[in-house]
Amino acid sequence: MKRRFKLIYLVYFLPIFALAYLVWQNARPILDLNYSGKKTAIAGELVPAARVGTEKDEEGEYKIIKEEPVYFDVRLPRKYDRVKMEINYSNLNNELFEAGISRDAAKKSFDFSALENKALDGLSWHRVEEGGLVLYQRQEIYKSIGEFLSNPGGFNNTLIYRTEVLPKLSDLKSAGETATNFPVLQSLKMAVYHRGGILDIKADADGEFNVYVYNNEGRAESGRDLPAGLYTINIAGGEEIVFNKIFINSPYVAILGKIKFGELQEPLKIFFAGSRILAITDKAEGVQEIEVGGKKLDINRVSEQRGENFETIGLRNANVPRGNIELGAALFFLDNKNIFYPSFENFYNGADLSGIDFILARYSAPEERGETKTAKAEFDISGSQLSGGKIRFLLSLPNSSKGNLVKIRGINLEFSGEKYDFKKIIGKIFGNLIR
Amino acid sequence: MNMKHLFYSLLITFLLLCAAEIFRPGFVLNFLNMNWLFLVLLIFGALMTLRLTKRQN
Numbered sequence: 001m002k003r004r005f006k007l008i009y010l011v012y013f014l015p016i017f018a019l020a021y022l023v024w025q026n027a028r029p030i031l032d033l034n035y036s037g038k039k040t041a042i043a044g045e046l047v048p049a050a051r052v053g054t055e056k057d058e059e060g061e062y063k064i065i066k067e068e069p070v071y072f073d074v075r076l077p078r079k080y081d082r083v084k085m086e087i088n089y090s091n092l093n094n095e096l097f098e099a100g101i102s103r104d105a106a107k108k109s110f111d112f113s114a115l116e117n118k119a120l121d122g123l124s125w126h127r128v129e130e131g132g133l134v135l136y137q138r139q140e141i142y143k144s145i146g147e148f149l150s151n152p153g154g155f156n157n158t159l160i161y162r163t164e165v166l167p168k169l170s171d172l173k174s175a176g177e178t179a180t181n182f183p184v185l186q187s188l189k190m191a192v193y194h195r196g197g198i199l200d201i202k203a204d205a206d207g208e209f210n211v212y213v214y215n216n217e218g219r220a221e222s223g224r225d226l227p228a229g230l231y232t233i234n235i236a237g238g239e240e241i242v243f244n245k246i247f248i249n250s251p252y253v254a255i256l257g258k259i260k261f262g263e264l265q266e267p268l269k270i271f272f273a274g275s276r277i278l279a280i281t282d283k284a285e286g287v288q289e290i291e292v293g294g295k296k297l298d299i300n301r302v303s304e305q306r307g308e309n310f311e312t313i314g315l316r317n318a319n320v321p322r323g324n325i326e327l328g329a330a331l332f333f334l335d336n337k338n339i340f341y342p343s344f345e346n347f348y349n350g351a352d353l354s355g356i357d358f359i360l361a362r363y364s365a366p367e368e369r370g371e372t373k374t375a376k377a378e379f380d381i382s383g384s385q386l387s388g389g390k391i392r393f394l395l396s397l398p399n400s401s402k403g404n405l406v407k408i409r410g411i412n413l414e415f416s417g418e419k420y421d422f423k424k425i426i427g428k429i430f431g432n433l434i435r
Numbered sequence: 436m437n438m439k440h441l442f443y444s445l446l447i448t449f450l451l452l453c454a455a456e457i458f459r460p461g462f463v464l465n466f467l468n469m470n471w472l473f474l475v476l477l478i479f480g481a482l483m484t485l486r487l488t489k490r491q492n
Contacts (some may be wrong), residue, residue, distance in 0.1 A: 026465070
């Protein structure tokens, strides 16, 4: 008996259509997302909730940030290489407004990009703009960014903002070695000028640790027989690790960013270069008065950051009597004999620009439409590690106090990645099956 | 009976998508709200049951 085909049987194609639609959505090289701060299928809510409020005015509903930082997670359906962020906001009550994106799975390390910098916007200096970089000069000396990069300003009169430039390294001819003779906690990141040959790094620690070496371009080096040049060494252990001694066979060692001291047997004198220093302790034994650049800095409370700003960028010394303290925001040196500057000082909120002649920034001012401003940021996420397929976006207003800091009216995200080649994918699957 | 075919098709879709979501979290939920599909499935299921009961009576 011949059965007639009924049109209604076409509904059995529904599962196929649904799957095809989802495969297409998951494989698309571009993902557009309009985020309003509310939880969606892909994006989480803007949190912590205590720092964010929801309000409404004639322009519509918006999120108001009351304390920084705030963040949200986005679950990515596939691997993307870049993300463009466009943020609409108004009523910014801070000098700096920045966006960050997580680099590691623990979401502890972030890449930042400037959204608005009122200090730079207000500068009436000479400006040279090229490829997203802006060189602000008090007096016009450089005609192009390239000219500045090949012969940059001095460490004492140059600041950088959200970019990396190497100051001119010269006369690094001394031979010797560097060794710490005090306990260092958790990790230490150092810039080292190596004369070539074996770069010998030794550490004596109570616990397991890893040593990472990166070359000048940020690429990890697996061997230790290295050509002459500047390297970044990162010695990292767990939260409780104590490095009793760290040895490097180069006299040119600068500690980058921060150094966390353990219990000191005797007062320590250390040198630092920059225009400010920050100090914090997380233990009662770390409460003490330290001396920085000839000024007293009283660390009288646990977990409260204290800082001292100086009028000029320069080399100064810090005297730490007891340890159990973290010093940061400068370049640190164990002695003042072989000083070299592997990086410029970063621009920060409240920086004194009176002694500064050059600022090199990766920055473009936001566009204004009435009261609302639109700022753009772009991140390379090809090397970012995801946790559960999620990447974290952070909105930061550095050095701000509590209050109505900024109204967020909407965030557009555009993720872009490599277009999948289905021929290659099928070839790979068959290749694996045959193997 | 059209209702029956629609219901079966939705049920197959729902189960298939559930399986896809279990094997690859986010594959479905990133782009589709399964609650709506489940609601439609329930409505068609209820309608189909009502019709069957009516016919039997």
